Amino acid sequence: GDSVTQMEGPVTLSEEAFLTINCTYTATGYPSLFWYVQYPGEGLQLLLKATKADDKGSNKGFEATYRKETTSFHLEKGSVQVSDSAVYFCALGVTGGGNKLTFGTGTQLKVEL
Amino acid sequence: SAVISQKPSRDICQRGTSLTIQCQVDSQVTMMFWYRQQPGQSLTLIATANQGSEATYESGFVIDKFPISRPNLTFSTLTVSNMSPEDSSIYLCSVEVGTYGYTFGSGTRLTVV
Numbered sequence: 001g002d003s004v005t006q007m008e009g010p011v012t013l014s015e016e017a018f019l020t021i022n023c024t025y026t027a028t029g030y031p032s033l034f035w036y037v038q039y040p041g042e043g044l045q046l047l048l049k050a051t052k053a054d055d056k057g058s059n060k061g062f063e064a065t066y067r068k069e070t071t072s073f074h075l076e077k078g079s080v081q082v083s084d085s086a087v088y089f090c091a092l093g094v095t096g097g098g099n100k101l102t103f104g105t106g107t108q109l110k111v112e113l
Numbered sequence: 114s115a116v117i118s119q120k121p122s123r124d125i126c127q128r129g130t131s132l133t134i135q136c137q138v139d140s141q142v143t144m145m146f147w148y149r150q151q152p153g154q155s156l157t158l159i160a161t162a163n164q165g166s167e168a169t170y171e172s173g174f175v176i177d178k179f180p181i182s183r184p185n186l187t188f189s190t191l192t193v194s195n196m197s198p199e200d201s202s203i204y205l206c207s208v209e210v211g212t213y214g215y216t217f218g219s220g221t222r223l224t225v226v
Binding site: 032034051 | 114119146154155156158161203205207209212213214215216217218219220222
């Protein structure tokens, strides 16, 4: 079945540091890939997505590229802020037809001054 | 994207009681998904609710414990029945919206004492 593997956290960075959160996946077919963010005490928000190989999703300075050859969708940001502290979830799903999302375990990011 | 109103946002309940969680979507959707997020864990799909038919439950989840209603294309409820402390989790509803992907409600943080 489909699965998503994320790097374990917590990841602790200083403000303005470079961020990478690794995500790899196993899937049948051609899923879309997503990054969701969960701020403390809140629900999930879609951060970015990519629907096919070589697509790059981007939002709020975060980027991730759909790499079919390495089955990866790593999340990057060039300069993190304290306000980026949250839990980040990588997920995959085949859009259309009411298919569920499969989530990774989540990576907690803490950004310190 | 769709907007989902989920309530209650949080509750503290006595063991042995039941809690009903509601999700209202601002547009008509075919499928609604219910997820559970146990403390420090990722999201696990409980069931998929299609209007006009019984919900489809994932392995490990049963209708007697998590009855779901889906009376129309914009509304669904999930009941957590005969609660125990192990049911303490965040419960989230989600819908798929065209090519946008998946939108989540803000979650219901349940504590069973």
